[in-house]
Structure formats: C-alpha cells, structure tokens
Amino acid sequence: MRPAVVLFSGGLDSSTCLAIAREDGFAPHALAVRYGQRHDYELTAAERVARALGAPLKVISLDLRAIGGSALTGDLEVPKDAPIGGGIPITYVPARNTVLLALALGYAETLDAQDLYLGVNAIDYSGYPDCRPAFVQAFEKLANVATAAAVEGRASYRVHAPLLQLTKAQIIQRGARLGVPYGLTHSCYDPDERGRSCGRCDSCRLRAQGFRDAGVPDPTVYSPG
Amino acid sequence: MRPAVVLFSGGLDSSTCLAIAREDGFAPHALAVRYGQRHDYELTAAERVARALGAPLKVISLDLRAIGGSALTGDLEVPKDAPIGGGIPITYVPARNTVLLALALGYAETLDAQDLYLGVNAIDYSGYPDCRPAFVQAFEKLANVATAAAVEGRASYRVHAPLLQLTKAQIIQRGARLGVPYGLTHSCYDPDERGRSCGRCDSCRLRAQGFRDAGVPDPTVYSPG
Numbered sequence: 001m002r003p004a005v006v007l008f009s010g011g012l013d014s015s016t017c018l019a020i021a022r023e024d025g026f027a028p029h030a031l032a033v034r035y036g037q038r039h040d041y042e043l044t045a046a047e048r049v050a051r052a053l054g055a056p057l058k059v060i061s062l063d064l065r066a067i068g069g070s071a072l073t074g075d076l077e078v079p080k081d082a083p084i085g086g087g088i089p090i091t092y093v094p095a096r097n098t099v100l101l102a103l104a105l106g107y108a109e110t111l112d113a114q115d116l117y118l119g120v121n122a123i124d125y126s127g128y129p130d131c132r133p134a135f136v137q138a139f140e141k142l143a144n145v146a147t148a149a150a151v152e153g154r155a156s157y158r159v160h161a162p163l164l165q166l167t168k169a170q171i172i173q174r175g176a177r178l179g180v181p182y183g184l185t186h187s188c189y190d191p192d193e194r195g196r197s198c199g200r201c202d203s204c205r206l207r208a209q210g211f212r213d214a215g216v217p218d219p220t221v222y223s224p225g
Numbered sequence: 226m227r228p229a230v231v232l233f234s235g236g237l238d239s240s241t242c243l244a245i246a247r248e249d250g251f252a253p254h255a256l257a258v259r260y261g262q263r264h265d266y267e268l269t270a271a272e273r274v275a276r277a278l279g280a281p282l283k284v285i286s287l288d289l290r291a292i293g294g295s296a297l298t299g300d301l302e303v304p305k306d307a308p309i310g311g312g313i314p315i316t317y318v319p320a321r322n323t324v325l326l327a328l329a330l331g332y333a334e335t336l337d338a339q340d341l342y343l344g345v346n347a348i349d350y351s352g353y354p355d356c357r358p359a360f361v362q363a364f365e366k367l368a369n370v371a372t373a374a375a376v377e378g379r380a381s382y383r384v385h386a387p388l389l390q391l392t393k394a395q396i397i398q399r400g401a402r403l404g405v406p407y408g409l410t411h412s413c414y415d416p417d418e419r420g421r422s423c424g425r426c427d428s429c430r431l432r433a434q435g436f437r438d439a440g441v442p443d444p445t446v447y448s449p450g
Contacts, residue, residue: 064285094373150354
C-alpha cells in the first residue's frame with residue numbers, strides 16, 4: 001500500500017479522515033503537532049486513536065505560543081455559548097493549517113508519500129479561512145513547486161480533504177461505518193484537568209449537534225461543571 | 226513605519242534582506258527558527274546581527290529532526306568540496322522554506338504586517354526548489370487565501386524576495402552599502418565548536434566566492450582544520 005500522511009489531532013474529523021485514507025487504499029501515517037494548544041489533551045487522544053486504528057503516529061513539537069494571537073495558544077478565553085458563523089472566531093490560530101500542512105509535506109517527502117490528508121470541513125465549521133477549498137487548492141499548487149521530489153519528477157502531491165463538503169452528521173455516519181472509535185476522540189478546546197469536554201465551546205457544540213443529527217449515540221464525556 | 230517580517234538566519238543573505246526591508250521603508254521584525262539544524266550556531270549570529278541592525282528578533286523552536294531527510298537535520302554528513310549545481314544536494318531540508326514562510330505568515334498576522342521578506346536567491350545557490358521564483362509566487366497566493374486578515378480584507382500579503390535575481394557578489398555589494406555587519410553573520414553548514422566556518426561546504430564556498438567577486442574583504446573566520 002502507498003503511504004499517505006494524515007494530519008491528525010485525535011479529534012472527530014481527523015480520526016474519520018484517517019479511516020477514509022485507509023479505505024482509499026493508503027497506508028496512513030498520522031502526524032500530530034504539539035503547538036502550544038491549551039487543549040493539548042488532544043495529543044493523548046491522538047495516541048489512543050492512532051493505536052486503535054493501527055496507524056503509526058509522529059508528534060512534532062512547535063511552540064506557536066511564541067506568536068500568540070489566538071485563544072487556543074494565548075491568554076484569551078475560549079468563547080462559550082457564542083454564536084457560530086458570525087465571522088472568524090478568536091480561536092483561529094494565525095496560519096495554523098498552513099504551518100501544519102507544511103510539516104505534513106516535509107514528512108511526506110521523507111516517506112516518499114505523495115498524498116496528504118487534511119480533515120478540514122467547510123460546512124459545519126467555525127469559519128476558519130484555512131478550512132476552505134481555496135486554501136486546500138492553493139496549498140496543493142505550492143507543494144508541487146516547493147519540494148525536491150516534485151521538482152525532480154518523483155512526486156505529484158495531492159491534498160485530500162474528503163470531509164470538505166460533508167455535514168458533521170455525514171462525517172459521523174461515515175466514520176461510524178468505518179469503525180472510528182469516537183469514544184477515544186477529543187474535540188473540546190477547553191477540557192478540564194481530566195480531559196472531559198466543556199460542552200460549550202464551538203467545537204463541542206458542533207460535535208454534539210453532529211451526533212444528534214446523525215442519530216449516532218454521543219460517547220463524549222462532559223465535565224459536570 | 227509599517228512592520229514587515231523578515232525570515233532571518235543570521236546568514237549573509239537574510240542579513241542583507243533585513244537591511245533592504247528597512248531601506249524599503251519597513252520596520253523589520255526578524256524571525257528565526259531553531260529547527261534542529263546542526264549549524265544552530267547561526268542563531269547566535271542571528272542575535273548579534275539583529276542587535277547590530279536594531280531589529281527585534283523572535284526565535285521559534287521546532288524540531289525538524291523528527292522528520293529528518295536532510296544532512297542539515299539528520300545524521301548524514303554535510304558534503305565538502307562537492308560540485309555545486311549538480312542537482313538538489315542532501316542539505317535540502319524537506320519543505321523547509323514552506324514551513325518557515327508559514328511561521329512568518331502567522332507572525333505577520335499577529336503584528337498586522339502584510340509584508341514578508343525572504344532572502345532566497347536563485348543565481349548563486351545550491352539548487353534548492355524552495356529558493357525559486359515559482360515557489361515565492363505560489364506561497365504569496367496561498368497567503369492570501371489562508372489567513373483571517375486576508376479573507377476579511379484587512380491584509381494583502383506580499384512575499385518580497387529582493388535577492389532572487391542577484392548574484393552573491395551583487396548581494397554583498399548591496400549589503401556593504403547598507404552597512405550590513407558581515408563579520409557578525411554566519412553561513413557555514415558545519416562550523417566547529419567555536420563557530421568557525423569550514424570553508425568547504427556549498428554555503429561557505431558560495432559565500433567566499435561572492436566576497437572575491439564583489440571585491441569586498443571577506444571577514445569570515447575559518448577553522449584552521
């Protein structure tokens with residue numbers, strides 16, 4: 001099987017994406033990044049999900065707190081119970097998906113992989129600019145001029161974003177069919193010290209609504225607070 | 226003065242680039258990355274040069290050794306006295322400039338800067354794919370769909386690569402006129418423990434030839450070995 005690099009957070013979307021990469025016939029290599037996210041509990045989830053799905057996991061450390069500018073990496077509070085879809089929220093991390101895809105591209109080049117999987121979604125999402133089709137396409141073009149493998153004709157990179165046009169409920173239905181262990185995944189931006197989800201940030205609410213709409217039992221453990 | 230982010234290694238090219246950014250009317254903010262390069266002595270040089278040029282310096286840590294695939298971050302030997310121009314050398318770091326520019330883009334967004342400076346050069350260079358005009362153009366396009374600032378119409382990003390079409394000698398002549406303290410800069414891929422240059426890697430030889438061609442005294446301190 002050809003290798004593919006899957007950007008992986010241990011969340012619902014990227015876990016589904018990994019299962020889809022395998023269904024597409026690839027040997028998925030998960031890549032997670034410890035970037036200073038306040039919800040770095042997700043990396044614990046990433047290890048568990050990757051193990052359950054039998055995929056190797058590489059973790060790269062990079063301290064985006066040095067840059068700041070986001071509620072996910074700085075001192076700002078994660079918004080709770082805020083309207084979704086009213087502009088780009090302060091949980092946006094400047095250029096985050098550009099940085100993550102760049103790292104995935106470098107990793108792919110060392111694995112002789114030509115396929116990158118990114119679990120972004122432009123339907124039930126928070127409005128992040130780097131989750132849109134135009135971003136995915138522009139990165140794919142960049143990849144094919146940026147690397148030795150592409151310039152030497154050994155690779156033609158493709159960025160797969162199989163969730164891009166799915167609703168959260170459709171993502172969950174598809175993942176459930178593929179056996180994604182959603183009980184191990186983590187989506188909350190602001191979990192408590194035991195990793196339990198807040199239930200009130202954008203990410204929690206989009207996830208919970210997705211399970212309801214999909215008619216799939218929600219295995220998420222919420223903080224009692 | 227408007228802010229600009231300058232990708233900065235403390236080397237000859239990026240130091241000249243910083244001086245050009247200032248000449249262009251920007252307040253340059255230097256960004257250096259500790260990426261696991263074997264020649265991390267360059268970061269000591271970066272501090273000295275930034276201080277001498279009066280620019281703030283931000284250093285981000287990111288361990289690209291987790292990916293490997295390069296003589297600069299792995300166990301491979303840095304080639305000495307090898308022909309230059311015979312293909313992409315093993316000092317190429319997979320997707321490095323994509324990663325570095327992505328970090329510069331995130332930093333720029335937090336500074337409300339729209340201008341990125343990159344000291345790449347496609348004339349007297351080692352053949353790296355991410356030092357070519359096609360790469361610079363593709364990244365600029367990506368930046369303008371990847372960020373909140375661009376999507377919300379607050380920024381139109383521009384990637385400046387003012388050295389792209391200059392010879393090494395022209396770069397040095399220009400920098401000398403702008404007062405770049407070349408004696409503080411560091412280019413060698415494989416310095417000794419005191420930071421002295423090997424004189425035999427691609428980077429050393431391109432630099433030394435540049436000083437000769439420019440008719441500018443070469444202040445580089447070479448290892449006696």
